[in-house]
Amino acid sequence: MPVRYAVDPARLEAGYRELQSQVHPDRFASATEADRRAAMQWAAAANEAYRTLRDPVDRARYLLGLKGFDTEEETNTSMPADFLMQQMEWREAASDARATRNAAALEALRRDLAVEQREMVKQLERALDADANYEAGCSLVRKLRFLAKLDEEIDEALEPLGH
Amino acid sequence: MALLQISEPGESPEPHQRKLAVGIDLGTTHSLVATVRSSVAEVIADEEGRPLLPSIVRYFPDARVEVGYPARAAQADDPANTIVSVKRFMGRGVADVARYGALPYRFREAPGMVSIDTAAGARSPVQVSAEILKVLRDRAERAMGGSLFGAVVTVPAYFDDAQRQATKDAARLAGLNVLRLLNEPTAAAIAYGLDHASEGTFAIFDLGGGTFDISILKLTRGVFEVLATNGDSALGGDDFDQAIATHWRVHHKIADARGGDTRRLLAAAREVKEKLSAQTDADIRITLSYGQKLHLQLSRAELEQMTAALIQKTLGPTKKALRDAKLDTKDIDGVVLVGGATRMPGVQRAVEAFFGRVPLKDLDPDQVVALGAAIQANVLAGNRGADDDWLLLDVIPLSLGLETMGGLAERVIPRNSTIPVARAQEFTTFKDGQTAMAIHVVQGERDLVADNRSLARFELRGIPPMVAGAARIQVTFQVDADGLLNVSAREKTTGIESSVAVKPSYGLSDDEVARMLQEGFAHAEEDRDTRALAEQRVDAESLLAALRSALEKDGGLLDASERAVLDRGMAELERAWSGTDHRVIKAAIEALNRASGDFAARRMDRAVSGALSGRSLDEVARK
Secondary structure (H helix, E strand, O other), X not given: OOOOOOOOHHHHHHHHHHHHHHHOHHHHOOOOHHHHHHHHHXXXXXXXXXXXXXXXXXXXXXXXHXXXXXXXXXXXXXXOHHHHHHHHHHHHHHHHHHHOOOHHHHHHHXXXXXXXXXXXXXXXXXXXXXXXXXXXXXXXXXXXXXXXXXXXXXXXXXXXXXX | OOOOOOOOOOOOOOHHHOOOEEEEEOOOOEEXXXXXXXXXXXXXXXXXXXXXXXXXXXXXXXXXXXXXXXXXXXXXXXXXXXXXXXXXXXXOOHHXXXXXXOOOOEEEOOOOOOEEEEOOEEEOHHHXXXXXXXXXXXXXXXXXXXXXXXXXXEEOOOOOHHHHXXXXXXXXXXXXXXXXXXXXXXXXXXXXXXXXOOOEXXXXXXXXXXXXXXXXXXXXXXXXXXXXXXXXXXXXXXXXHHHHHHXXXXXXXXXXOOHXXXXXXXXXXXXXXXXXXXXXXXXXXXXXXXXXXXXEEEEHHHHHXXXXXXXXXXXXXXXXXXXXXXXXXHHOOEEEEEOHHHHOHHHHHXXXXXXXXXXXXXXOOOOHHHHHHHXXXXXXXXXXXXXXXXXXXXXXXXXXXXXXXXXXXEEEEOOOOEOOXXXXXXXXXXXXXXXXXXXXXXXXXXXXXXXXEEEEEEEEOOOOXXXXXXXXXXXXXXXXXXXXXXXXXXXXXXXXXXXXXXXXXXXXXXXXXXXXXXXXXXXXXXXXXXXXXXXXXXHHHHHHHHHHHHHHHHHHHOOHHHHHHHHHHHHHHHHHHHOOOHHHHHXXXXXXXXXXXXXXXXXXXXXXXHHHOOOOHHHHHHO
């Protein structure tokens, strides 16, 4: 696959399956122990690679790492003011909906988040593939990490509501 | 004795070289064994033509064991020594077992897993399960006229590491070579998908005697990919029987049913429940131990009312599985029903209402898991036919992690990760000069360690004293294709290493299995050395054959001195093979395995680059 951010999911999946069909431990169940061990390591590596490349945030983080950039998700918490404002609004809406057990509001919020995430992935594509602006890429990964956390919280809130 | 040949994957061996392989569904209420004969998977029935073996084991004071129908007939007369639904106790402690209410067994707290006092002495659930597996192994070997090369044994997809390890131990104890532990819904999907040449996204709804699984699978061009799985490893038909029995106890004012009477009531409940799948009213007459005669009645409407909450309990895991797969019910192309409890009209209606489509149930829900396991076993044994070019990608059902400061669980491998999977995470020391680190491995989705299942604890010692936070401890989790976990820890600046195959604290060590096997053989009046010798010889033969074919194909990867090392190892093993000491053969096998590790890795590299080189990704994608 070419080293770039935009991927064709169908090609990625086909490549992954082709590789797994060569190395999966099921192909080596009656081979020697050494063969079986090697197959397990290869198959695990293939799974890890596929998982990383399939996920838009993991893929960006991996690509940035290749370019020598650390996304500093644990240490760098500075965010543009408008993004922080938006975050606070969403969090407030989520906690209100949670308190009132309003599943419809939570679902609506999740849809809004999905739209925002798609938009940021598009920005990542531009930043990484067209502009080679890796600093901007790091910032977008940090923002997406924020959104993912909020998404998880909404999921947790929805669970007891039977969704 | 001629050496066995092993064909390359994708090539069909000659019929006389087929290795005998079976699939075993080790169920809560009954178990089955199946195999592939003339390209068709079929269940192997007992001598009286019965496909099912009740998963019931009775122990006698003289250590004699009865399994199946005779044990079932005795369950009410000898409840304390007749173990039913032992699957519910696999890998479980006394506290877990308490949730099943009053059981007629004398449980004993053993390290980790319960042990049951029987007339023949204390027996662990692993040993009880092994008795069931032995009967199935014997049944298969008689029917197929030879000793088994190996077996695929199924487990509920939602089984945790402890339950899987216990199942594998039971199979080894029964003298089975476990080719793979396979998730039950995945096995059903194989049988179903290959039978119908299906493509699309399927939900497998598997409600058995004691466990519930829901798996979402994508079937495309010969790949069975599990997207997500969820379930409840303590929910099944047994719970419906309990609900009915409780209702009768209240209705007929049976104050304290003794062990045998509890069994009588439960057996009657099961019979009536099964009748109510076909009719709207059912009744049965039983006599309790103290002579009281009862006429027990139940209507389907009553049954559905008393089981509605239990059936509803299946929908929570189903929703979670869909959400983890990032799918909606409208994305599902078909729903397959598996497990005897899905025969209940109430269950079928609930599934239909939830998914908005009529579920598929044209394969026998009792047999479909064993059939799928048999198909997988046949392929894994190397009997791959021209039509068998399919691949199975399964997942782990529960997240795996470690305890960190404050009793919090840090997730290392999230649930629904495709297996095999390996993942490393770095930790550091908490105090200045800390030289040891306790590693506590847990499984589950909760944030607090105490709410998850503890799998293993071990210590990494010998960390050189450093200031807090300076040491870099890399902990690696590796889950193999059976879904079993291995954990290792390494201090990166010094290379100090410690690792543990995560056997839950009550998992059996290899030595214990060997000892129990030997005891078992002594009891069966078999010569254990003869058996061990035969087993080691088969292992030696398959290693030699595999290595010869590898050398023929890829011998060019080795230089002369490397080749000479392998040739010596093979000659050594051949010499050991012709001797009579199984320990010498085992040592030679291990030495040759070690010597060929590097060759195997190089062959794999070549196979992978061969598969992907010289072709553009477009070509690969078009395949």
